[in-house]
Amino acid sequence: MKLKITEENNSVIIENIKDFVPKHIFDCGQCFRWNEEEDGSYTGTAYKKTINVKKEGEKIILFNTNIDDFKNIWYDYFDLKKDYTNIKNELSKDNVLEGAIKFGQGIRILNQDEWEILISFIISANNRIPMIKRAIEKLSEKYGVFLEEYRGKKRYSFPTAGTLSKLSEEEIRTCSTGFRAKYILSASKIVSENEKLLYDIKNLCLKDAREELIKFSGVGPKVADCIMLFSMNKSGAFPIDVWVKRVMEHFYVSEGIKLNEIQNYAADKFGDLAGYAQQYLFYYARELGIGRNKK
DNA sequence: CGTCAGGTCTCTA
DNA sequence: TAGAGACCTGAC
Numbered sequence: 001m002k003l004k005i006t007e008e009n010n011s012v013i014i015e016n017i018k019d020f021v022p023k024h025i026f027d028c029g030q031c032f033r034w035n036e037e038e039d040g041s042y043t044g045t046a047y048k049k050t051i052n053v054k055k056e057g058e059k060i061i062l063f064n065t066n067i068d069d070f071k072n073i074w075y076d077y078f079d080l081k082k083d084y085t086n087i088k089n090e091l092s093k094d095n096v097l098e099g100a101i102k103f104g105q106g107i108r109i110l111n112q113d114e115w116e117i118l119i120s121f122i123i124s125a126n127n128r129i130p131m132i133k134r135a136i137e138k139l140s141e142k143y144g145v146f147l148e149e150y151r152g153k154k155r156y157s158f159p160t161a162g163t164l165s166k167l168s169e170e171e172i173r174t175c176s177t178g179f180r181a182k183y184i185l186s187a188s189k190i191v192s193e194n195e196k197l198l199y200d201i202k203n204l205c206l207k208d209a210r211e212e213l214i215k216f217s218g219v220g221p222k223v224a225d226c227i228m229l230f231s232m233n234k235s236g237a238f239p240i241d242v243w244v245k246r247v248m249e250h251f252y253v254s255e256g257i258k259l260n261e262i263q264n265y266a267a268d269k270f271g272d273l274a275g276y277a278q279q280y281l282f283y284y285a286r287e288l289g290i291g292r293n294k295k
Numbered sequence: 296c297g298t299c300a301g302g303t304c305t306c307t308a
Numbered sequence: 309t310a311g312a313g314a315c316c317t318g319a320c
Contacts, residue, residue, distance in 0.1 A: 029301065121301090122303095124301060124302080125301085125302040125303060126299090126300065126301085126302050126303075126315075126316090127300065127301075127302085127316090127317085128299090128300050128301080128317090128318085128319085129300090129301070130318090130319090131300085131316095131317065131318070131319095132301085135317095173316080176316080176317065176318090177316080177317095178315075178316025178317055179303095179304095179314090179315050179316050179317095180303095180315095180316075181316085183303090183304095217303085217304075218302090218303070218304085219302095219303085220302055220303045220304085221302090221303095222301080222302060222303090223301095223302070223303080226301090239301085240301095241301035241302080242300080242301060242302090243301065244301085282301085286301090297320105298319105298320085299318105299319095299320095300317100300318105300319100302315105303314105303315095304313100304314085304315090305312105305313090305314085305315105306311105306312090306313090306314100307310100307311090307312085307313105308309100308310090308311090
């Protein structure tokens with residue numbers, strides 16, 4: 001079924017859309033700059049634009065935007081060209097995933113900016129989501145560009161590599177980044193001196209891209225897979241954080257198994273759909289608190 | 296007050 | 309080459 005797109009009053013209405021639930025999309029761990037409003041809609045900033053996303057019945061409404069931005073930014077950002085029904089049908093052949101998908105049936109994997117995601121997930125290491133969000137917002141407020149005031153809040157772009165590369169480690173630390181400040185500074189210098197680098201990495205195969213990303217200090221296997229999955233269109237990436245480890249040990253593999261063995265297991269079992277499987281499993285594990293009481 | 300969080304780095308054997 | 313410790317920060 002083809003999407004029906006209409007524009008009115010500075011908003012874009014999407015009809016005939018399936019597999020799109022804002023809560024599932026924005027709350028499955030892939031993004032940090034989207035926040036829930038009192039009416040259940042979400043407001044966020046990406047690619048220098050701020051919009052509000054609301055599900056009304058079967059329609060999705062994007063507020064504070066227009067058709068041009070929808071075509072140029074949001075269509076790809078929300079991965080609207082992809083048929084998630086097929087993906088879910090395929091993954092549902094596995095009993096565990098069948099259940100997980102029922103919880104997060106409206107998940108979509110966003111296509112986010114590589115640079116922003118690199119820094120965001122460096123910040124995520126050994127950190128909590130509210131703290132990660134706070135650090136990213138502080139960086140944006142201090143070193144991003146003011147965009148507009150929307151819904152009573154000033155909105156800023158995510159700072160560029162060039163801007164961050166000129167800061168001191170201490171200045172970056174004032175944004176609650178902690179010991180990760182030196183990694184952020186290092187990555188900023190590398191990327192600002194080679195603007196094509198992330199783009200080049202994006203064009204590599206999964207294995208090679210992972211190898212290149214791990215060369216950034218502060219980027220290990222988990223963060224590398226997040227970057228590949230959330231900003232480099234590599235659906236075979238399978239980031240293993242504590243939740244995914246717990247849910248994998250609960251349902252699939254024996255406890256105490258090494259992370260790279262879980263990685264191989266997932267690659268064998270889910271192949272190119274591993275990243276989608278990871279998102280459904282992560283959301284499922286966190287919503288249900290699977291394995292939370294175990295060590 | 297300790298503990299610990301969506302890991303990674305560093306230092307040892 | 310694998311395994312322990314340390315690590316900013318702030319909420320409990």
